[in-house]
Amino acid sequence: MLVPLSWLREYVDIDVPVDEFAERMVMSGSNIETVKNYAEGVSGLVVGRVVSAERIDGSDHLNVCKVDVGAASEDGEPLQIVCGADNVRRPGILVVVALPGAVLPGDFKIKKTKLFGTKSCGMICSAQELGFEEKAVSVEMRDGIWILPSDFEVGSDAVKAIGLDETVIDFEITPNRPDCLSITGIAREAAAVFGKKLREHKGEHKEPSLLCSSGAASDYVDVVVEKADLCPRYVARVCTDIKIEASPFWMQTRLMFAGVRPISNIVDITNYVMLECGHPIHAFDIRQVEGGMIVVDTAKDGEVFTTLDGKERELSGDMLLINDKAKPVAIAGVMGGLNSGIVDDTETIIVEAANFNADSIRLTSKRLGLRSEASLRFEKGVSPELSESAADRVCALAAETGAGAVVSGSVDRYPGKRETAPIIVRVDRMNAVLGTAIAAKEMTDILRRLDMDAELSPDGKTISVVPPHVRVDLKDEIDFSEEIARIYGYDELGVTLHRDDAEATASSGWRLRSLVRTALTGVGYSEIQTYSFVSPKGVDKIMLPQGSSGRRFVRLINPLGEENSVMRTVLLPNLLDVLSGNFSRGAARARLFEIGNTFRDACGELPEERLSLSIGFYGGGDFYDLKGVVEILLAKLGIRGARYVLDADTGSWHPGRCARVDLPGAGAPGNSSHDTEGSSPGTLGVSGSDGESAQGNHIIGYMGEVHSDALQNYDIDVPVFAAELDFEMLAGKADMAREYVPLRRYPAATRDIALLADEDVTVYDIEVVARSNGGGLLEDITLFDVYRGEQIAAGKKSLAFNLVYRADDRTLTDGEVGKVHERILEEIAKKTGAVLREV
Amino acid sequence: MDRRPEQILDEAKDLLAEAKTEQDFETARIRYLGKNGEVTALLKSMGAVPAEERKEFGKAANAVKQEIGELISGGKAALAQSLRASKLMSERIDVTEPGAELPFGTLHPITQTIDEISRIFMGLGYSITEGPEVETVFNNFDALNAAPNHPSRDLTDTFYITEDTLLRTQTSPVQIRTLTSSEPPIKVISPGRCFRADTPDSTHSPMFHQVEGLLVDEGVTMADLKGTLDAFAKRMFGEDARTKFRPHFFPFTEPSAEMDMSCFVCGGKGCRVCKGSGWIEILGCGMVHPNVLKVGGLDTERYTGFAFGMGVERIAMLKHGIGDIRLFYENDIRFIEQFA
Structure with missing residues (x-):
């Protein structure tokens, strides 16, 4: 809301500097975006008269002008100024001349110069060059120079003549304060803040000197409100003897400072009154209102109506129209019709100051995609109490400015009139909320400063308040706590801490996320954060099998684009997107992870949100580097007994280099006591088979080398290793208890062996046999080398293990170790076919 | 007796002064102290010395033997010391060469900011x-x-999923979840993702993070709100941070406020970061509207509360001088690793 200070001063005295005014308005709740003075930094402007203006030979738009600037000319002669505007070629017009040495807004300095070979001593200015926005300049002058009224004094200071020394404050109006979308609304605030009196326009129309026309309004117009719920009030007044011309210069500049384009006197007056009091006004040419009859009623479904802007609009049955006897003439509160607006030869007008239902206007304007200054105000709420004085103010201004004569009386239909009941405000309640000890009398005074009727009860405990009718935001007792606090001053409230004995806690999920993040950054992985909404194509790019639950999306009704149209079901596509981005930017390596929600349609009202963990890298390393990371992660979470099972059917991973990570099912070792969280079967979307593997194990996730076809979809031509793990499952299985195991005191005996095994025999197979035959003495078995090559037959591999034997109560003898070791070797050979390799 | 012990000693001193290698010392030892060495010979010749001089002579000869012995062992030790020193110097390295690249990951700056905010509020209970x-x-x-x-x-x-479900536009719905599931005193913060249908540009992101806060108890006042958030600002941005509260509007609080903080870059003098005002808008807050408390079934006469919400990206951008919100979601490792 652009508020010219001179306009505001008509309603309230402001006797502090602008800076202080702005600061105190902000601190009392009227936030300010900008403060601008149009004369600041501007100098050297005078009023000039164009004596002659002729097109320069050979130029398609430049004119050489002689401009009389009176005493402002050094030698008393008219200045020669080259000007490119078309509307300058009207000798005799008065214009704004920037003399050589003048400074315009934006520190634009004017110098003597030559244009198209012609000397130019200064510049003839447009309104935009003086700092006005294009949308606030009349159409005639928008594309040319600003033509001033003919009674200005040639040679005089143009800043003074125009009134350019104007400060315009742009207030940010919150949606609860539609009353402040007006000069008087802001003035009411200023009056309260600075303890001044508010001066409102009331009743000028009743002065007989303004009533120059005969008859009464009801002789000209009748109003029928068919839909009282959508039109609580309709006030119509009539002006005759209208002469359509430009409005007075002072009104034009006020509108321009307020960001509204001057058009013609009647339209300008309706806009002026709307800005002044916040009530939208519409004016009809009475010739187009058949039978002088205004009927407020809803449209017929599918009815087509052409609005003032020349566009055809298809209406629906719940949209409110202003009709005459036979046809619609306006979409109520939104925009007038092309058929009934003010035209050059309009002589008699109906002034409509009507009130319309906010929701109805909002829906209509939204569905038509048509917003106007009027609809913006109506949809936020306008008080019907304003209608009469708004109509009166239009008539008064029409008479005062000579735009027309006013017909006495009005037609006022007010079916929605409501009695305003006072609201009871308890002094103690206010102080309890604010933490203050404001005296009842001071509170009452504050409310009165805000233009409210406030009556303190004899016992001093309650205040009976009737707020001004424009304050549609004040409904409940609590609403007055802010009124009192903001005038009392938020700065004046105490600064205390509430005393309580609350203890801070965080869910185990929160703590485990933190722990996992620490573990992963510790091994060199950096965290990423990616959008929760993704493209549905991601699952195609990672080649997720058809029928996988990861393809059952939660979809947005109104996404920004296909790229963000579904909620992610897996993190892998986002991870690959980010790896791809870094790869294409030339990063030699990237090690990344993300913990984030995935979304799945569920039976309830809301989708299931499930935390997932993605880990991935490119640039050095292989499957076992990734597995090392997963192993560290599981160790940190106290999860033991994970099995890595080759899974060739995931789609996303290399069929020979992908492990499904399983945890033993219920009852098996490794289960923990934290099963309450995320104990439902996993729903990791990265495979066709979700949740539980065939053996009844829980699937934690998948890891491995990403399928090269998938990588092609992401334009990555180096191997990428990635894992996606069900974070809820991890959290559910996490066991953070750490029980001390006594350090072993007796020495260990170690044996290194190399086994010749078929390629199909896994390390896990051999370890299982070894452990189950260890007779309580095998402490550990660790693979330390794998060899394939010339020394070995094709289809075979050599696996070198280190076995550690130890007892808790004695030093083992060679004989004891040898017996167990032999048995292990025999069993391995029997179960897996792997035999000691002769070296 | 052709030579006096003193003479031999002087000669030995001269010789040893010249000794530079282990071998030089060994040669000297053999020459003086060896089986056929000069000092050994001297001692052997004792018998030829007249009886009355013998005692004196023996003493002098033994002193010479001892001194030469000490000179040799001392010289050898010094030589070994200097050899060790020069060996160590020969092992010197270029300490300006870069350190080894150890694995080192970085948390996303949004996570770091949320963690920091959370730590502060957990410290406040x-x-x-x-x-x-x-x-x-x-x-x-x-x-x-x-x-x-x-x-x-x-x-x-x-963004809507159905007519009745949406991507939350704020973390404030957690207020409702908390109010309907727990009893006062309620004292929680809730970090999380939010979504608004904004086309991404340098200051808008369709996805962003907020941290919501809610305190509901008997006797909670707006002064408590100011005190709490002032304490937060000081812990987050330094003890010099000053705060001011401006009236504002949120449907779910009454009274409502926006909190500004003195610019941590210029300290309030006015700079580019605070656009010359000396103040930076940090968060929105207010006293919980009784209508909201009623949703939780609370007695609005007995309980009051305050709530606040802050944009995590905004705070991270201010704190780190980041000019474009989109950087958070591009996940360029060069960006993320700056916040190690």
Whole structure:
């Protein structure tokens, strides 16, 4: 809301500097975006008269002008100024001349110069060059120079003549304060803040000197409100003897400072009154209102109506129209019709100051995609109490400015009139909320400063308040706590801490996320954060099998684009997107992870949100580097007994280099006591088979080398290793208890062996046999080398293990170790076919 | 007796002064102290010395033997010392060469900022609670006292899943979840993702993070709100941070406020970061509207409370001087690793 200070001063005295005014308005709740003075930094402007203006030979738009600037000319002669505007070629017009040495807004300095070979001593200015926005300049002058009224004094200071020394404050109006979308609304605030009196326009129309026309309004117009719920009030007044011309210069500049384009006197007056009091006004040419009859009623479904802007609009049955006897003439509160607006030869007008239902206007304007200054105000709420004085103010201004004569009386239909009941405000309640000890009398005074009727009860405990009718935001007792606090001053409230004995806690999920993040950054992985909404194509790019639950999306009704149209079901596509981005930017390596929600349609009202963990890298390393990371992660979470099972059917991973990570099912070792969280079967979307593997194990996730076809979809031509793990499952299985195991005191005996095994025999197979035959003495078995090559037959591999034997109560003898070791070797050979390799 | 012990000693001293290698010392030892050495010979010749001089002579000869012995062992030790020293010097390295590249990961700056905010509020006794990203219209708007026609409900502002569910536009619905599931005293913060239908540009992101805060108890006042958030600002941005509260409007608080903080770059003098004002808008807050407390079934006469919400990206951008919000979601490792 652009508020010219001179306009505001008509309603309230402001006797502090602008800076202080702005600061105190902000601190009392009227936030300010900008403060601008149009004369600041501007100098050297005078009023000039164009004596002659002729097109320069050979130029398609430049004119050489002689401009009389009176005493402002050094030698008393008219200045020669080259000007490119078309509307300058009207000798005799008065214009704004920037003399050589003048400074315009934006520190634009004017110098003597030559244009198209012609000397130019200064510049003839447009309104935009003086700092006005294009949308606030009349159409005639928008594309040319600003033509001033003919009674200005040639040679005089143009800043003074125009009134350019104007400060315009742009207030940010919150949606609860539609009353402040007006000069008087802001003035009411200023009056309260600075303890001044508010001066409102009331009743000028009743002065007989303004009533120059005969008859009464009801002789000209009748109003029928068919839909009282959508039109609580309709006030119509009539002006005759209208002469359509430009409005007075002072009104034009006020509108321009307020960001509204001057058009013609009647339209300008309706806009002026709307800005002044916040009530939208519409004016009809009475010739187009058949039978002088205004009927407020809803449209017929599918009815087509052409609005003032020349566009055809298809209406629906719940949209409110202003009709005459036979046809619609306006979409109520939104925009007038092309058929009934003010035209050059309009002589008699109906002034409509009507009130319309906010929701109805909002829906209509939204569905038509048509917003106007009027609809913006109506949809936020306008008080019907304003209608009469708004109509009166239009008539008064029409008479005062000579735009027309006013017909006495009005037609006022007010079916929605409501009695305003006072609201009871308890002094103690206010102080309890604010933490203050404001005296009842001071509170009452504050409310009165805000233009409210406030009556303190004899016992001093309650205040009976009737707020001004424009304050549609004040409904409940609590609403007055802010009124009192903001005038009392938020700065004046105490600064205390509430005393309580609350203890801070965080869910185990929160703590485990933190722990996992620490573990992963510790091994060199950096965290990423990616959008929760993704493209549905991601699952195609990672080649997720058809029928996988990861393809059952939660979809947005109104996404920004296909790229963000579904909620992610897996993190892998986002991870690959980010790896791809870094790869294409030339990063030699990237090690990344993300913990984030995935979304799945569920039976309830809301989708299931499930935390997932993605880990991935490119640039050095292989499957076992990734597995090392997963192993560290599981160790940190106290999860033991994970099995890595080759899974060739995931789609996303290399069929020979992908492990499904399983945890033993219920009852098996490794289960923990934290099963309450995320104990439902996993729903990791990265495979066709979700949740539980065939053996009844829980699937934690998948890891491995990403399928090269998938990588092609992401334009990555180096191997990428990635894992996606069900974070809820991890959290559910996490066991953070750490029980001390006594350090072993007796020495260990170690044996290194190399086994010749078929390629199909896994390390896990051999370890299982070894452990189950260890007779309580095998402490550990660790693979330390794998060899394939010339020394070995094709289809075979050599696996070198280190076995550690130890007892808790004695030093083992060679004989004891040898017996167990032999048995292990025999069993391995029997179960897996792997035999000691002769070296 | 052709030579006196003193003579031999002087000669030996000269010789040893010249000794540079282990071998030089060995040669000297053999020459003087060896089986046929000069000092050995001297001692052997004792018999030829007249009896009255013998005692004196023996003493002198033994002193010479001892001194030469000490000179040799001392010289050898010094030589070994200097050899060790020069060996160590020969092992010197270029300490300006870069350190080894050890694995070192970085948390995303958004996570770091949320962690920092959370730590501060946990220190003030606030527990962490979280809510879903997909929310009901009821929790996100209706229960938060938002007018049925509030523009933020529009399809142009809010992402909808169905008519009744949406991507939450704020973390405030967690207020409703907490109020309906627990009893006062309620003292929680809730970090999380939020969504608004904004086309991405340098200051807008369709996905962003907020941290919500809620305190509901008997006797909670607006002064408590000011005190709490002032304490937060000082811990987050330094003890010099000053705060001021401006009236504002949120449907779910009354009174409502926005908190500004003195610019931590210029200290309030005015600079580019604070656009010359000396103040930076940090968060929105207010006293919980009784209509919201009622959703939780609370006695609004007995309980009051305050709530606040802050944009995590905004705080991270201010703190780190980041000029474009989109950087957070591009996940360029060069960006993320700056926040190690």
